[in-house]
Amino acid sequence: MALQLHSTLTRRKLPFAPLADGKVGMYLCGPTVYSDCHIGHLMGPVLFDAVARWFAVRGFQVRFVNNITDIDDKIIDKANATGEPWQAITERYTNQYLELLKKLHVTTITDHPRCTEYVPQMVSYIEDLVARGRAYVAGDGVYYDVSRQVGYGKLSGRRLDEMTADAGKLDRMAGAAGGVRHPADFALWKLAKPGEPSWPSPWGDGRPGWHIECSVMSLHTLGATFDIHAGGEELKFPHHENEIAQGEAHGGDYARHWMHNNLVQYQGAKVSKSDPRMSDPAFALQFQAKAVVAAHGPAVVRFLLLNGHYRRPVDFSPENIGAVATALGRLHRVVAADLEKTSDLSLEAILAILLPDEASRHRADFVAAMDDDFNTGAAIAELFGLAHLLGKLPADQQPAVRTVVWGLGRLIGLFQPGDAAAVPAAADDDRLAKVMSLVLELRASARANRDFAASDRIRDRLKAAGIVVKDGKDGATWEFAP
RNA sequence: GGCGCCGUGGCGGAGCGGCUACGCAGCGGAUUGCAAAUCCGUGUACUCCGGUUCGAAUCCGGACGGCGCCUCCA
Numbered sequence: 001m002a003l004q005l006h007s008t009l010t011r012r013k014l015p016f017a018p019l020a021d022g023k024v025g026m027y028l029c030g031p032t033v034y035s036d037c038h039i040g041h042l043m044g045p046v047l048f049d050a051v052a053r054w055f056a057v058r059g060f061q062v063r064f065v066n067n068i069t070d071i072d073d074k075i076i077d078k079a080n081a082t083g084e085p086w087q088a089i090t091e092r093y094t095n096q097y098l099e100l101l102k103k104l105h106v107t108t109i110t111d112h113p114r115c116t117e118y119v120p121q122m123v124s125y126i127e128d129l130v131a132r133g134r135a136y137v138a139g140d141g142v143y144y145d146v147s148r149q150v151g152y153g154k155l156s157g158r159r160l161d162e163m164t165a166d167a168g169k170l171d172r173m174a175g176a177a178g179g180v181r182h183p184a185d186f187a188l189w190k191l192a193k194p195g196e197p198s199w200p201s202p203w204g205d206g207r208p209g210w211h212i213e214c215s216v217m218s219l220h221t222l223g224a225t226f227d228i229h230a231g232g233e234e235l236k237f238p239h240h241e242n243e244i245a246q247g248e249a250h251g252g253d254y255a256r257h258w259m260h261n262n263l264v265q266y267q268g269a270k271v272s273k274s275d276p277r278m279s280d281p282a283f284a285l286q287f288q289a290k291a292v293v294a295a296h297g298p299a300v301v302r303f304l305l306l307n308g309h310y311r312r313p314v315d316f317s318p319e320n321i322g323a324v325a326t327a328l329g330r331l332h333r334v335v336a337a338d339l340e341k342t343s344d345l346s347l348e349a350i351l352a353i354l355l356p357d358e359a360s361r362h363r364a365d366f367v368a369a370m371d372d373d374f375n376t377g378a379a380i381a382e383l384f385g386l387a388h389l390l391g392k393l394p395a396d397q398q399p400a401v402r403t404v405v406w407g408l409g410r411l412i413g414l415f416q417p418g419d420a421a422a423v424p425a426a427a428d429d430d431r432l433a434k435v436m437s438l439v440l441e442l443r444a445s446a447r448a449n450r451d452f453a454a455s456d457r458i459r460d461r462l463k464a465a466g467i468v469v470k471d472g473k474d475g476a477t478w479e480f481a482p
Numbered sequence: 483g484g485c486g487c488c489g490u491g492g493c494g495g496a497g498c499g500g501c502u503a504c505g506c507a508g509c510g511g512a513u514u515g516c517a518a519a520u521c522c523g524u525g526u527a528c529u530c531c532g533g534u535u536c537g538a539a540u541c542c543g544g545a546c547g548g549c550g551c552c553u554c555c556a
Contacts, residue, residue, distance in 0.1 A: 029556075032554085032555090038555085040555085156552085157485050158485060158551095187554090210554045235551095235555090235556070236551070237552065262550085263555095265549080269549070270549075272555080307504095308495060313488090319506090320506090323507075324494080324506080326505085327505045330520095375497095378503075378504085380496095380504080381495090383504095384505065385503085385504075452516070455515090456516070468519090470519050471517080472520095
């Protein structure tokens with residue numbers, strides 16, 4: 001079956017046809033780096049990393065661009081509030097973001113352009129829009145003229161004539177000396193107030209507007225027309241709509257396919273910054289990317305995100321994360337032997353492995369699920385199908401199945417080196433490890449003497465202390481209670 | 483109010499007209515000195531009302547409900 005994907009523009013699934021044979025150009029809107037990464041920031045990278053991996057599996061050479069917005073009003077506000085230079089703020093949070101992507105094994109992104117590296121290109125792009133009569137100078141900057149745009153609103157299904165009653169926009173129109181002409185017109189260039197970071201331009205020192213950066217950076221990395229533009233649902237309007245307007249006005253068809261991932265939820269609903277529960281730091285920490293990754297491990301976070309479909313919301317409530325972590329543990333046991341390998345298997349190599357019929361069907365269904373709009377959730381279900389089969393197969397057929405589970409998982413970013421050890425479980429205190437070793441030794445001799453009363457007493461008391469003892473074939477092990 | 487997405491078993495979550503999704507939890511079994519862990523087995527489902535069809539969770543219409551965007555939120 002041909003690879004097909006759902007485009008927001010057409011609202012339907014269509015076979016994927018690349019602009020250039022054997023190549024895919026993807027652009028994913030990245031974070032504005034003014035504070036700690038939110039778990040939502042991880043969604044796009046992880047989800048579209050799986051997409052990019054699958055394109056590569058299907059033989060495409062992928063250029064995957066993910067920008068960093070390192071100049072923005074929020075950054076300036078933060079600098080003003082803390083007194084810290086804005087460059088220091090953006091550098092810190094850029095590093096945090098890139099560090100998280102690394103931990104999550106998001107490896108397919110080829111370019112991380114920074115907004116501040118493209119300001120001259122943005123200026124000339126805006127000059128071009130002005131020259132074409134698609135933008136105009138107002139009192140506080142340069143604005144895009146949406147009234148000249150044919151088909152404005154086609155991505156989000158909005159109509160220009162219905163967007164006139166926006167109070168905030170009207171205020172801004174009144175505030176801009178020289179006047180903004182239409183409420184939907186948006187800033188391409190913002191003139192700097194005293195003390196604000198700024199770059200030179202024909203209209204005066206200032207900084208680029210939000211939407212212009214993506215249009216310019218995609219142009220310079222992927223071209224005026226490119227295959228796929230991705231991002232979160234919430235960016236459809238106004239951000240993506242305005243990118244299209246700019247891109248088309250500048251010349252080119254802009255993105256041919258638009259892919260939007262759904263958003264993070266918590267017990268079925270979005271938790272906004274103004275949610276009263278957010279005043280509890282422990283609650284708020286559940287949404288901070290680095291805290292979530294530290295608490296559950298990158299493997300669980302990645303698995304949670306890929307466990308459904310990218311166009312559906314993902315629930316980050318603790319109950320859900322716990323259930324998913326247990327499920328992933330089961331797969332980890334299946335692939336334990338290969339988990340630490342640093343090189344992947346190609347799809348061809350995986351398909352060449354001889355399997356029993358039923359296992360072979362699961363393998364084929366995995367591939368079909370990924371070909372069908374990157375349905376990672378359905379694909380992972382096939383992995384469980386294979387894992388389940390393992391218990392029924394003779395021992396000599398099991399290694400092949402294990403290798404296939406691992407190989408297929410790797411193709412979408414699962415089962416990376418370090419995944420199994422990612423959640424700190426036991427002995428990070430050497431002294432405790434030594435004491436436990438002694439305790440288990442004593443208990444082992446009690447058991448050898450069939451003194452189960454003493455043996456159970458040790459186990460019970462340890463359990464009360466938060467330490468769980470498990471008796472296995474090769475002696476007892478221990479870990480902290482979950 | 484406008485635009486969009488969605489309503490599946492206790493929970494999470496696939497499904498794109500006929501065929502067990504899957505996972506977690508629960509229950510039963512194997513294993514164990516007893517446990518834990520592990521493995522095997524297993525049930526309950528498609529918000530409601532119309533319609534199309536031989537046949538609908540799946541298509542169409544309506545009702546009700548949830549979510550998101552419309553404020554430079556990923």
